[in-house]
Amino acid sequence: MPDLTEPRDRAELEPWFVERYAQYWSSQGLSAIEGRMVGFLLLSDRPVSADELAAASGASRGSVSTYTRRLIDIGFLRRVRRPGDRSHYFVMDADVWGGFLDNEHAYLVRQRELASTALALMPPTGPAHERIRNMHGYMEWLLGYYGTLRSEWARHKEGLEGPGLTETDEGPPRP
Template identity: 30%
Template sequence: MTDDKASHDLTPERLAYVERVADYWQAGGLGHAAGAILGYLSVCEPAAQTQAEIASALGLSAGTVSTQLRNLAGVEMVEKVRRMGVRTHFYQLPQDMWVRLIGSEDRRIAGLRELADMGADVMPATRHDRIVSLDQMVRFFEHEWPLLSKRLEEFLRKEES
């Protein structure tokens, strides 16, 4: 990221936050640029920014930002929005994106169940743990996730009241 950030309302504290988010997601395999975009879209004003504004604020190339926005939109972590009378697209974090992202875990658990079941049909002769541990983990989350999800809903309801 470049020193051009002051013109984009990135205070030193906000910049530190953007960097921390970028580092977090990079460690998780998403990539530094994607994480920086998530961090920036979490604290920028206004909340919706153009691709060019994001690239300029973060000192990233237009191609990098375009690719990462497409990837983030594909996993519903960023959404493209339009403004009446403006041809340019704007990008923002969807409303309550973090809650919705966690809520979509049901689909991932179901997908892992399918993989575990298919793996059981082709169990390798050695190191069964490669499939068995997947099945164990899926069984755990199949049991625990609905309970945790219900607790999250209750927590959020209390937070809103």
């Protein structure tokens, strides 16, 4: 297990950050290998090959292929090519988090539609109806905040400063 004490310099940052990110990722029931790949790409200033991702994550090329497809599908990565090179490389957009928010929106819309279909076809009473009604209501409620979240994120990004950002417990500004 790598030492997770805070890094002292750039050389110590990468392994520390990649492993710490993998821990956070896997704490959500996701693959630690996938988390290492995301952590590695978050720090990368250039397109990264599948071989580099395999080395950084401790995974086989097959696992890298599986996880990169999934990460592309959920909007964390893009596949790119270099002129004259037949290999695929992977990059992360500067605003991967805004893309994540957009993907969450699409997910919520699909879940709300699923609940709508179920509600239209099931008896209007009982525990199952209540669960599906709450599912629909929850998705509808979250979707109501999407526009606000997207615009607040854009506004917040404009105010971000360079190196040395500090953490606050204040949370997002209230409208």
